[in-house]
Amino acid sequence: MTTASRLLTLAEDVLDLRLPIRLRAWDGSEAGDPTGPVVVIRDRRALRHILWQPGELGVARAYVQGDLDIEGDLGDGLRAMWAAVREAREADPTAGRPRIRARHAARAAGLAVRYRLIGRRPAIPASEAHLTGDLHSRERDRAAISHHYDLSNDFYELILDPNMAYSSGFHHTPGLTLEEAQTAKLHLICRKLGLEPGMRMLDIGSGWGSLTLFAAEHYGVHVTGVTLSSEQRDYVLKKAAERGLSDRVDVSLRHFRDLGAAGVADGTIDAVASVEMGEHVGDAEYVIFTESIHRYLRAGGRVMIQQMSRSNDAVGDRPGGGPFIETYIAPDMHMKPLAKTLGLIADAGLEIRDVQAMREHYPQTVAAWADNLEANWDTAVALVGEEMARVWRLYLVGGSLAFEENRMGVDQIVAVKPSTSGVSDMPATPLVWLA
Incomplete structure (x- = not known):
């Protein structure tokens, strides 16, 4: 043989x-x-x-x-x-x-x-995450986010669209470019939140400011963003200054539990968005997350949560997505079944008004990111090294397949904080969001 x-x-x-x-x-x-x-x-x-x-x-x-x-x-x-x-x-x-x-x-x-394979363990790749401290403590959450998001702003600019949206786009029409699908997603979120000039919005997990900057620029709202990534915070503040939006955009390096320190008072927020950040909130901590959203919203205020999910069987096995994702990409991530997430949101006193499944949109989004990586391979390697570039190649291909084969899902969930008399101020039909 x-x-x-x-x-x-x-x-x-x-x-x-x-x-x-x-x-x-x-x-x-x-x-x-x-x-x-x-x-x-x-x-x-x-x-x-x-x-x-x-x-x-x-x-x-x-x-x-x-x-x-x-x-x-x-x-x-x-x-x-x-x-x-x-x-x-x-x-x-x-x-x-x-x-x-x-x-x-x-x-x-x-x-x-x-084949002379006996010997010491090979060196573990430097790109693996090695976190310490209590699970989902502020310090550990910051380290987990930094591992992935503080990689290099220049690297992410190679892969993402000009909006710097690092989440599923909205491919509502065949043949959309990555930028068109991400722009459509941002408009969809803003319409679902019912944004109007002068409103105050909270963006929890604001990333590179795709939604924060878009809502401020195109819908005239005042946005408070929070992130645990210093690279992202600095990037958003720089872009806000360049676009003349500094008076409408404030981004803080804070944990979602510390929103009060960012000047957010109870019952003062018109709209809350959290785009693919809820997966980084621990299972037990998600109660604090949803209760915080309810506390900061005014009566009639809306929340839009775009979040990835796993089936009951998959969560029981690996809620973070598997050994590779949990070790190299998103340590401590915890994806829940959609039904459990909806229950936690409702338990906080928020009324679920709409759920839009977007699973089939994600492979199209990720395929565009993967194309960008391959087209800019040499530059990517120069920025982050070949090992990390190979991590990303495997991550994008494997992630796309997980959504394609229904091992992972992603949904947009819209909820409202009704008044004490039950008034929601919601439109009679969600079709207005797609107009």
Whole structure:
């Protein structure tokens, strides 16, 4: 047997799954499906990563360090793998998960000796997050956000649209550009919130200010934004000054629990937006999050929460999205089933008025980000290094597939704080939002 055939046979036995791939080892030998995507083990160090950390995280470590690769379209390769896993799990729900039995251990040990894989754990990629402190403390939340969002404003400008919107766009018409879809999303949010000149709006998790700046410039509202990323805060304040919006835009480096220190008084806010920030709020802390929104809103004030979700089964397994996402992209993220999120919002005294599923929009958005990354690959590598650029390539492709295959969802939730007599000041139909 060749090196490639030995490795592929062992992998299929451990996973109890026929892998629809062509495997090429570092010595040039090949085995497997001649029509499948070609998985290349460039260095035997990739196997040491997987031996030390079996499963998704070990494979991710090998990939981001360049020891493991896929020739051709990475998305097609991952899609083929997921299809094989789904098919196998129809017969056996445990298929596709590493199960090391005695016979596997003996064969793995033999291969480890044969290919000189015995040794110390390979160096863990520098791009992994290593957080300390109490879960969802202010300090740890700030570190988690900084890990991802303080990477480089110049890097994000390469990937995102000119609005710097880092969330799903609204692809309401086929063929929209990324900028058109993001601009449509921003208008949709502003209409859902019923924004009018002079209103006061709160943007929780304001990012690079896509909504903050857009609402101030196009709808004439006064916006208070909060973020835990210093890079984002500085970026928004600079853009606000350049556009002459400093008198309508204030962005603070604060935790959502500390909005009072940002000058936000109870019952004074006309509209609250939180765009894909709620996933970073811990499960227990989400009660504080929704109660804070209710407290700051005036009677008749609206809230629009755009938030990613996971099914009950997926949350029970990995609420953060899996080992790769939780280690490299969004440590401490916790995605809830949509129904649970709606219950928490309602329990805070907010009346749910509309829910719009946008799951199919996200793959289109992410595909445009991925195209931007590939088109600017050399610049991206110069800005953040090849390891981090490979992290992002894997993240964008894998994330897009998660939405495409309904393993993750994203929804826009509109709620209102009714008056004590039940008056909501809401339009009779949400169709006005799409006008």
